[in-house]
Amino acid sequence: MSYKGYLIDLDGTMYLGSAAIPAAKPFVEALQAREIPYLFVTNNTTKSPADVQARLSESFDIHVPAASIYTATLATVDYMNDKALGKKVYVIGESGLKQGIKDAGYVWDEENPDYVVVGLDSNLTYEKLAIATLAIRNGAHFIGTNPDKNIPTQRGLVPGAGSLIASIEMATQVKPVFIGKPEAIIMNSSVKTLGLAKEDVIMVGDNYETDIQAGIRNGIDTLLVLTGFTPEDKVASLPVAPTHVVNTLDEWVF
Structure with a gap:
């Protein structure tokens, strides 16, 4: 199936701690070459989007704009602003x-x-x-x-x-x-940022409990990549199957 937009996890999907995941860079470059909209949706709050952008560039040779990075910090601020308690x-x-x-x-x-x-x-x-x-x-x-x-x-x-x-x-x-994945708060904001309908978007990640559940709970197709949190031997017993499963992102066909 062809998707018009991609929501992509970072930890375990683009890199593993300080170690590069080889298929990540070509995957992002394929999206860019095809001019497919994408947004990195991360539960990591330790860094700002600019910090994440710099790390992707300097450590993993993945070059993306800071605006393509939506963190749980940004989603938290949006939630607090809407809640308006003080x-x-x-x-x-x-x-x-x-x-x-x-x-x-x-x-x-x-x-x-x-x-x-x-x-x-x-x-x-x-x-x-x-x-x-x-x-x-x-x-x-x-x-x-x-x-x-x-x-x-x-x-x-x-x-x-x-x-x-x-x-x-x-x-x-x-x-x-x-606030963060798998909750609706961050997912609804992310899809809105892409400017697409949920049925046209896919959530890509390594963690069934957060990334894949984020898609399942919010009506978004999912791609589980087995390079991080969720191991291959757990896939068959998952309560709701991901839409797609790949060992690495270089197996994905756009």
Whole structure:
């Protein structure tokens, strides 16, 4: 089937930690040569779109505009703007998330924030968890940037943002609003950005729990690539099959 637009994951699909995935560069160049619209949709909040663009270029020789990168940070800001509860926020996360929220006009507040936003934080401390827990128990709106339990790296599967968020959910007994894949919030915004109908778009990714479920839950065809999170031996037992499965992206026929 021919698709008019592609939504593409990054971690495990374009690269694996610091290791290149050989088929990724030709796949992107094939989209560009055919002038097929594409958008990288990533649950990674640690970097800004410009940072992601630079990393793709410098580390993997994949050259794309920053506007083609839609992060869970951007989707989180869009959600907070729509929710309009106030401008005070406490964030657990790294520079991409904190700076993105600050640039959108939100101010830091550890005592009485309107929102607590939790993403991946490689410098997580008990104190950060305590501040977030107390704020949520005091009525702050609890946002989880993405539910990823793990991140595929060259070392193996390491803890993802979802693992951090789960600890705060346990401590507060409050379920977060999740923004990133597989939730409708990020997917609807992504499809809108492409300017296409859902039936004309395909979601490409390595993680059945996030990338492929994002398509299944939101009426978008899916392409599971077996270069990251979901291994080949799990495919036959998946509860709902992806629309397409390939070992690597060089097997895909446009």
